[in-house]
Amino acid sequence: MINVMEYLDITAEKYPDKVAFCGNSSELNLSLTFRQLRENSRRIASRILSDGFYKEPIVVFMEKSPYAVAANFAAVYSGNLYVTIEREMPRHRIEMIFENLKPRAVICEESTYDLLPDLPNAKTYLYSEAALTEIDESAENALAGVRERAIDTDPVYIVFTSGSTGIPKGITASHRSVIDYIENLSGILGVDDTTVFGNQAPLYVDACLKEVYTTIRNGATSYLISRETFMFPVKLVEFLNSRKINTICWVSSALSMIAGFKTFDTIIPEYLRTVAFGSELFPVKNLNIWKTALPNTRFINLYGPTEATGMSCYYEVNRDFDDSDNSTRIPIGHAFRNTEILLLDKDDNVITADSNTGEAGEICIRGSCLSLGYYNDFAKTAEFFTQNPTVKSYPDLIYRTGDLGSYNDYGELVFHSRKDYQIKHMGYRIELPEIETAACRNEQTALACCIYDNEKGKLILFYTGTCSASELTKYLKVNLPRYMLPNRIIALDEMPFTPNGKIDRVMLYNKYSGS
Amino acid sequence: MEQLLKILQDLHSDIDFDSHTALIDDAVLDSFDIVTIVAEVNENFDVQIPADKIVPENFNSAAALLRLIESLDD
Numbered sequence: 398m399i400n401v402m403e404y405l406d407i408t409a410e411k412y413p414d415k416v417a418f419c420g421n422s423s424e425l426n427l428s429l430t431f432r433q434l435r436e437n438s439r440r441i442a443s444r445i446l447s448d449g450f451y452k453e454p455i456v457v458f459m460e461k462s463p464y465a466v467a468a469n470f471a472a473v474y475s476g477n478l479y480v481t482i483e484r485e486m487p488r489h490r491i492e493m494i495f496e497n498l499k500p501r502a503v504i505c506e507e508s509t510y511d512l513l514p515d516l517p518n519a520k521t522y523l524y525s526e527a528a529l530t531e532i533d534e535s536a537e538n539a540l541a542g543v544r545e546r547a548i549d550t551d552p553v554y555i556v557f558t559s560g561s562t563g564i565p566k567g568i569t570a571s572h573r574s575v576i577d578y579i580e581n582l583s584g585i586l587g588v589d590d591t592t593v594f595g596n597q598a599p600l601y602v603d604a605c606l607k608e609v610y611t612t613i614r615n616g617a618t619s620y621l622i623s624r625e626t627f628m629f630p631v632k633l634v635e636f637l638n639s640r641k642i643n644t645i646c647w648v649s650s651a652l653s654m655i656a657g658f659k660t661f662d663t664i665i666p667e668y669l670r671t672v673a674f675g676s677e678l679f680p681v682k683n684l685n686i687w688k689t690a691l692p693n694t695r696f697i698n699l700y701g702p703t704e705a706t707g708m709s710c711y712y713e714v715n716r717d718f719d720d721s722d723n724s725t726r727i728p729i730g731h732a733f734r735n736t737e738i739l740l741l742d743k744d745d746n747v748i749t750a751d752s753n754t755g756e757a758g759e760i761c762i763r764g765s766c767l768s769l770g771y772y773n774d775f776a777k778t779a780e781f782f783t784q785n786p787t788v789k790s791y792p793d794l795i796y797r798t799g800d801l802g803s804y805n806d807y808g809e810l811v812f813h814s815r816k817d818y819q820i821k822h823m824g825y826r827i828e829l830p831e832i833e834t835a836a837c838r839n840e841q842t843a844l845a846c847c848i849y850d851n852e853k854g855k856l857i858l859f860y861t862g863t864c865s866a867s868e869l870t871k872y873l874k875v876n877l878p879r880y881m882l883p884n885r886i887i888a889l890d891e892m893p894f895t896p897n898g899k900i901d902r903v904m905l906y907n908k909y910s911g912s
Numbered sequence: 913m914e915q916l917l918k919i920l921q922d923l924h925s926d927i928d929f930d931s932h933t934a935l936i937d938d939a940v941l942d943s944f945d946i947v948t949i950v951a952e953v954n955e956n957f958d959v960q961i962p963a964d965k966i967v968p969e970n971f972n973s974a975a976a977l978l979r980l981i982e983s984l985d986d
Contacts (some may be wrong), residue, residue, distance in 0.1 A: 624943060625943075628936070631964050659963055880944070
């Protein structure tokens with residue numbers, strides 16, 4: 398397997414009329430079979446090819462729907478790479494992403510067309526129109542040519558994540574890394590043609606690969622559940638039951654929400670056989686609520702950074718965890734097949750599982766799962782994708798996650814904390830300095846410092862300046878993605894500093910927790 | 913009502929919660945907010961909003977939410 402398009406080619410042949418993807422909100426309640434998905438992708442791809450785009454980022458600016466998946470694959474079939482953008486991203490962020498990409502082609506739809514920033518040199522395709530393109534003989538030849546020239550280290554997509562300087566980082570994955578991930582994830586989740594996914598993640602984060610690619614590889618079906626459905630827990634579970642959804646891979650906060658709202662007093666998911674969670678800590682208390690409600694369901698904790706394409710470690714819950722002790726953590730377990738985790742101490746010595754010291758180290762990852770790095774940023778790529786310190790004689794890359802972990806008594810890896818100011822909030826990865834930078838771009842803000850209350854899952858922004866908290870809120874609403882908006886904004890007369898001149902985060906934290 | 917408005921105002925200081933009656937339909941509130949509101953209401957009003965009451969109708973306005981809280985209080 399060289400290119401992810403082969404997944405769709407094979408499955409469209411084997412299950413042509415089976416539904417691949419289906420939306421759930423009233424307007425988007427549309428579906429695509431595998432044959433339709435492939436056909437639409439190839440039609441749009443032939444348009445892109447006839448306009449001469451090749452190995453370029455194609456921006457897909459559409460609603461979360463089966464059509465957006467087809468647009469992604471249009472980029473793939475045309476030998477390009479896709480970058481998914483959604484309307485919930487604030488305009489300023491979209492502009493920063495475009496500044497990095499300088500895209501020459503965008504696929505959008507009627508509802509997103511007017512939201513596009515000015516792109517004088519870019520070609521814009523309307524999905525509904527491009528999907529009607531007739532594939533003639535020369536287009537067939539062009540599509541076949543793309544396939545013949547494909548190399549598995551070619552890029553397939555770019556996912557943008559929070560960057561500490563305020564500029565989003567574009568993580569670029571290759572066909573090799575995606576295939577490596579999907580082959581192994583399919584086995585871990587036990588995906589086959591009877592699997593029905595309920596997808597939660599937006600299509601612009603790599604978390605959606607779990608459903609999108611395993612569905613296409615295995616001839617499964619995915620319901621793309623709208624964000625709104627996740628607001629109302631009983632409706633959400635009713636939806637799972639009505640569609641006989643049997644597999645979910647959700648951020649822990651979504652599972653926590655259902656547990657915290659005591660949803661299972663009212664309704665129980667009837668068909669779930671596999672529940673995977675991850676992207677952030679899942680409190681044991683909430684896991685136990687789920688386990689009690691669904692005693693015959695498999696629960697799997699997944700861990701991995703976007704830089705190593707999707708997930709890198711997994712732990713299938715196979716014993717009871719005591720929730721009377723708040724510090725109990727569900728392990729992240731062991732590396733995926735064909736992936737190695739190196740736990741490195743501060744001198745780059747390897748901490749082994751059987752050393753039994755419980756010593757913490759940085760989680761570093763090696764294998765085909767590594768992405769290609771940060772788009773248009775060789776310096777940052779070289780900083781985080783470095784030579785494996787245990788290999789002295791030939792090039793061997795590892796990705797340094799910045800996550801600290803250790804091995805427990807079972808020899809399983811356990812995640813502890815971050816080396817820096819990156820946090821996970823509602824499953825999203827956020828660099829706290831990005832929020833501070835955004836707040837300081839407001840002319841009436843002097844200084845800003847953002848802290849995270851892990852226990853309550855809240856972002857707290859402290860600032861000094863002449864604007865009111867509500868003015869700053871308004872400003873941030875148009876400059877930050879929704880998930881980065883502080884839950885509380887607190888004005889200070891003066892920012893506290895440590896003796897060496899840094900903002901005193903500890904004092905701010907105490908101030909907040911005392912208030 | 914004042915206490916409830918304070919909770920809502922803390923989330924969106926730019927919205928007039930006194931008069932808004934389509935908080936869900938107009939997508940003012942999202943899933944992040946619902947989680948926070950339910951947690952804050954449960955804590956501050958010493959009630960337990962059951963899952964089957966977490967529906968759009970009860971969150972479209974501050975008044976509807978207050979009615980819900982009062983019905984739980986009895």
